[in-house]
Amino acid sequence: MPENATSELSIKDSSPESMINKHNGPKITVIDYDEAHYHEAEVKEVEECFVFKAQPTVTWINMIGLRQVAVLDKLGECYGFHPLVLEDILSDQRPKVEDYDDYIFIVLKMVYFDEKEEALDADQISIILGPNYVVSFKEKEGDLFKGLRDRLRTGKGRIRRMGADYLAYSIIDVIVDNYFSIMEKLGDQFEVVEDVVVAKPEPESLPAIYNLKRDMLFLRKSVWPLREAISRLQRTESPLVSETTKIYLRDVYDHTIQIIENIETFRDMSASLLDTYLSSLSNRLNEVIKLLTIISTIFIPLTFISGVYGMNFEYNSILYTPWGYHAVLALMFAIVLIMLSYFRRKAWI
DSSP: OOOOOOOTTOHHHHSHHHHBOOSSSOEEEEEEEOSSOEEEEEESSGGGGGGGTTOSSEEEEEEEOOOOHHHHHHHHHHHTOOHHHHHHHHSOOOSEEEEOSSOEEEEEEEEEEETTTTEEEEEEEEEEEOSSEEEEEESBOOOOOHHHHHHHHHTOTTGGGSOHHHHHHHHHHHHHHHHHHHHHHHHHHHHHHHHHHHHOOOTTHHHHHHHHHHHHHHHHHHHHHHHHHHHHHHTOOOTTSOHHHHHHHHHHHHHHHHHHHHHHHHHHHHHHHHHHHHHHHHHHHHHHHHHHHHHHHHHHHHHHHHHHHTSOOSOOGGGGSTTHHHHHHHHHHHHHHHHHHHHHHTTOO
16 A cells, blocks of 8 residues: 655644645545454455444555545445434534444544744544444545554554454554643744743744644544543443453553643643743833933933023123033043943943
């Protein structure tokens, strides 16, 4: 099967223009495996997936691009998916878990980072877990599952020895771990903006701060319901999820708690950055006003002296002396030195 050589956080993968499916129909890949054998193929027609339903092996069907509803309807009819499930796959949903007895329907948010725009983008991942199959649906081409497929190909770890529930856990784990990469990227942005705000705040810093606050709100809306969904999945009584897999799901739940804590920390940091920015601007303004005040204070007595001796009185002895002009200049210079010395002694300059 041809692989998408994509980076999980690059602009080429995460931008909407590059992530829209360019195929005439959805891209469907099938991975069928057990501990002894592995089969991977990209199918052109959805009917080619139907033969795997009765197989005792674990089957992973991944569909990218949901614009052709007829293809989704055929797959749902073969596997017996409820019409409401197909409707939720096509519409934007908050992360959730729904138990339909024969299968479990899971909705998650996969988040990408657009490095060029320095903004976040998201794609809805719908997962249906059955007795021996996992069907995943997504609209955009960005792929985080390359490492998971490599593990399936090479048989590393326990994934080939486990059932479909462990495969579903592995998909969820990849999605959740990707949030840590997003948080690392945003952490680097916080450091850059913080350095600029503290050292030399500029008007351009304000949009960057608000963008970070917006990203934190976006992540919070994605992760909080994700925690609830994973919590419900690990507490489910469905026989489709084994007790062994629930232990791993508990670990994913702990990861979501850690992500939420990081998000709350970053939200506080974004609020602090705004306060720091405003304080820095205020300090710069105070310094400018201080300098102007000192200059004005120095020139007040000089203006007074020049005004007094500039008056055209007929009887003004200093105007008619040869040293009068130089004496007034010397007086002004002495006043400036005395005032500067006084300001420095007071630590005003």
